[in-house]
Amino acid sequence: MKILITLLVSGIFTNNIITFGLLGVKELEESKNQSLSSILKTCAAFTLEFLLGTIITYPVLKWVLLPLNLEFLAPLVCVALLCAVIFGAYILFKRFLPHLFGAVFGGKNLICSVAALGLCLMNLNNDLITSYPIAILYSVIAGLGFTAVSVIFYAINSRINSSDLPRSVKGLPITLIIVSLLSLAFGGFSGI
Amino acid sequence: MLKDSAVYSKIILSVVPGIAVCTTALSALIFGAISFVSVTVSWLLIYLLKGFLNKKTAPFACAVISLGIIGILTMVASLFFKAELEGVSHYLPLLAVTTALLLPQEIMFASLKDAFANGLLQGATGSAFLFTCTVLKEVLGKGSIFGFDIYTKIFPAAEFFATAAGGLLIAAGLTVVYNLLVKCSEKRGAK
Incomplete structure (x- = not known):
């Protein structure tokens, strides 16, 4: 139970993939004009990608590359495996779950997700991840963290859209300011 | 290309993870140099290989090529700057994916001159932005530049700016300045 709470606090707040690592800011910027349901679908797709990516890459990195001292190959291996797993999921969803295909892959470039x-690369150096099941659990929690930030960002952004901002602050600057404040707020949980 | 805010936004978003990890101007210089070389060479290599690629395979090929270049450059850089690359090296491969995203489909039909110019300009813009952000981070957050103390003996530095959140705020400020400059140049053009 203690491990679960630690993973939850770490994955959602203190080591959130967006606010701590600033990974996925591009996805937030792209989600600006989307509806909440569309954002939630995108987050579900990313959570699925985190999960599948960790299931496939963790054993290869931890049990093959690390013992052979081939850590420097990790990025290349991760990109290849992520592409393979997303492409495999793409075919499987299209063939067997066509009603979910549009929701998961509709207009999203999951293959090029930073x-x-x-997440897959940082799993290697994360002290919290001590075993394969924990890595899988953490990937889902990281997806929840991604969803939490995306939903908060949507709520803030929808209020900002109705206010009169200077033209030079609109667009990317306001996204960066919001993420900066979220990063500051989420960083406050690091004392827990 | 720099006046096109969509391209500029993509370039800035590609270096945002770097802003989180680069805490000293020297680490940003190394990060930026690796980014600059990898983007430029990736563009050129993709141009040379375009006969074997199509629109779907080009981003993947670019990611792999870019990763290879980043890998080699990181290994060389770590021989000389091991301490500076300690916390940064895990973020360098992520540049490859963003490079692949930056690669517009037009490269398949671009001339060699265009491919070289685009690669050079994208790499230079991203690297210059990252370096400027990190220098400001170091000056405001640590009160030093390249490790040399500037003002901390007179008054304390604002440590907030040394964090990822502070870095993003500086990046936002620089983007506002860029937007104002574009706006001014548009007004001049209209006159």
């Missing part, structure tokens, strides 16, 4: 690659 957040997923970052």
Whole structure:
């Protein structure tokens, strides 16, 4: 139970993939004009990618590359495996779950996700991740953290859209300011 | 290309993870140099290989090529700057994926001159932005530049700016300045 709480606090607040590592800011910027349901679908797709990515990459990195001192190959291996797993999921969803295909893959470039690659690479050096099941659990929690920030960002952004901002602050600057404040707020949980 | 705010935004978003980890101007210089070389060479290599690629395979090929270049450059850089690359090296491969995202489909039809110019300009813009952000981070957050103390003996530095959140705020400020400059140049053009 203690481990679960630690993982939850770490994955959602203190080591959140967006606010701590600043990975996935691009996805937030792209989600600006989307509806909440569309954002939630995107987050579900990313959580699935984190999960599948960790299931496939963790054993290869931890049990093959690390013992052979081939750590420097980790990024290349991760990109190849992530592409393979996403492509496999793409075919499986299209063939067997066509009603979910649009929701998961509709208009999203999951293959080029910095957040997923970052998570898979950082799993190697995360002290909290001590075993394979914990790595899988942490990937789902990281997805929840991603969803939490995306939903908060949507709520803040929808209020900002209705206010009169200077033209030079609109767009990317306001996204960076919001993420900066969220990062500051989430960083406050690090004392727990 | 720099006046196109969509391209500029993509370049800035590609270096945002770097802002989180680069805490000293020297680490930003190394990070930026690796980013600059990898983006430029990736563009050129993709241009040379375009006969074997299509729109779907080009981003993946670019990611792999870029990762290879980043890997080699990181290994060389770590021989000389091991301490500076300690916390940064895990973030360098992420540049490859963003490079692949930056790669517009037009490269498949671009000339060699365009490919080289685009690669050079994208790499230079991203690296210059990252370096400027990190220098400001170091000056405001640590009161030093390249490790040399500037003002902390007179008054304390604002440590907030040394964090990822502070770095993002500086990045936002620089983007506002960029937007104002574009706006001014548009007004001049209209006159």
